[in-house]
Amino acid sequence: MTRILILFAHPALERSRIHAGLIHSIRDLQGVTLHDLYEAYPDLNVDPDREQELLLRHDIILLQHPFYWYSAPAIIKQWQDLVLEHGWAYGHSGTALQGKLLGNVISTGGMQSAYVRGGHHGYTIREFLLPFEQTARLCNMTYLPPFVIHGTHRMEQPDMPYCCKQYRQMLEGLRDDRYTPGALAEAVYLNELM
Template sequence: MPKILILFAHPAFERSRIHARLLQAAATVKDVTIRDLYQLYPDFDVLPQVEQAVLEQHDIILFQHPFYWYSSPALIKQWLDLVLEHGWAYGKNGTRLQGKHMMNVLSMGGNEAAYTPQGHHGHSIKEFLLPFERTAGLCNMNYLPPFLVHGSNTLNDQQLGEYAARYVQLLEQLKTPQLGIPQP
C-alpha cells in the first residue's frame, strides 16, 4: 500500500479552523504520516538528512498549507531549499524521489472566481503553483492537481465537514492502483 506524507506548514495554526479539521480527518487514514513543519522546526533549522529519510519512506508527498501571498509559508521554501539537494533529489545521481507523486493541499480566502484570468488575482491557481510543479518535474516526480479549499474564512461547520470528508476520500483514492502507483 502506498504511503502518504503530509508536510504541513501554518505559522498561525491556532487560528486555522480549516487546517485543524483537515489534519484531524487525515489522521484517521491508514498509511498517512503528518509532519507539522512549524512544530518540528520553529527556528527554521531544517534537518535535511532527517527529512530525506522520511521522504524515502513515502510514495506520495503532499504540501498542506494556507496560500500566502500567492505561495507557501516561508518554512516550506526553506524546507525545499535544504532538503531537495543536488545529487539526491535531482541532477546527476539525484534519483531518490523519481516516480513519487507530489501535490498541494491549499486553503485560500478568495473564492474560485477570484483565481481566474478575469478574477481579482488575474491568474489561475495552476499558474501560481508553477514553482511546485516544476520542482516535482526537476525531481522526476509526478505532480498531481491540488486539493483546494476556497473561501476558507467564510466556511460554516457543515462546509468544513464536507471538505474534511472530501480530503479523506482523496487520501484513500491516492492509495489505489488507479493512480498508477505500484502496489507492494
C-alpha cells in the same frame, strides 16, 4: 499500499479553522504519515537528513498549507532549499525522488471565481503553483493536481465536515490507487475526482 507523507505547514495552527479541521479528520488514516513542519522545526532549522529519510520511505508527498501571498508559508521554502539537494533530488546523480508523486493541499481566502485569468487574483491556482509543478519535474517526480478549498474567508463552519470528508476520501483514493494516471493528468483539481 501506497505510502503518503503529508508535509504540513501552518504557522498559527491555534488560529486555524480549515487546516486544524482537515488534519484532525485524517490523523488515524493507515498508510498516511502527518509531519507538522512548524511543530518539528519552530526555529526553521529543518534537518535535511531526517527529511530525506522520510521522503525515501513514502511514495506520495503532499504539501498541505494555507495559501499565503500566492504561495506557501515560509517553512515550505526553507524545507525545499535545505532538503532538495543537488546530487540527491536533482542533477545528474540526483535520482532519490524519481517516480514519486508531489502535490499541494491548500486553502485560499479567495473564491474559486477570483482565481481565473482576468479575475480578481489575475491568474489560476495552477499558474500560481507552477514553481511546485516544475520542482516536481526537475526532481523526476509527477506533479499531482492540487486539492483546493476555496473561499475560506466566507466559509461557514457547517461546510467543514464536507471538506474533511472529501479530503479523507481523496487520501484513501490515492493510497489505494483508485485514480488512473490519465484521470490524474487531466484533472485541474484533485477535488474533481471525488
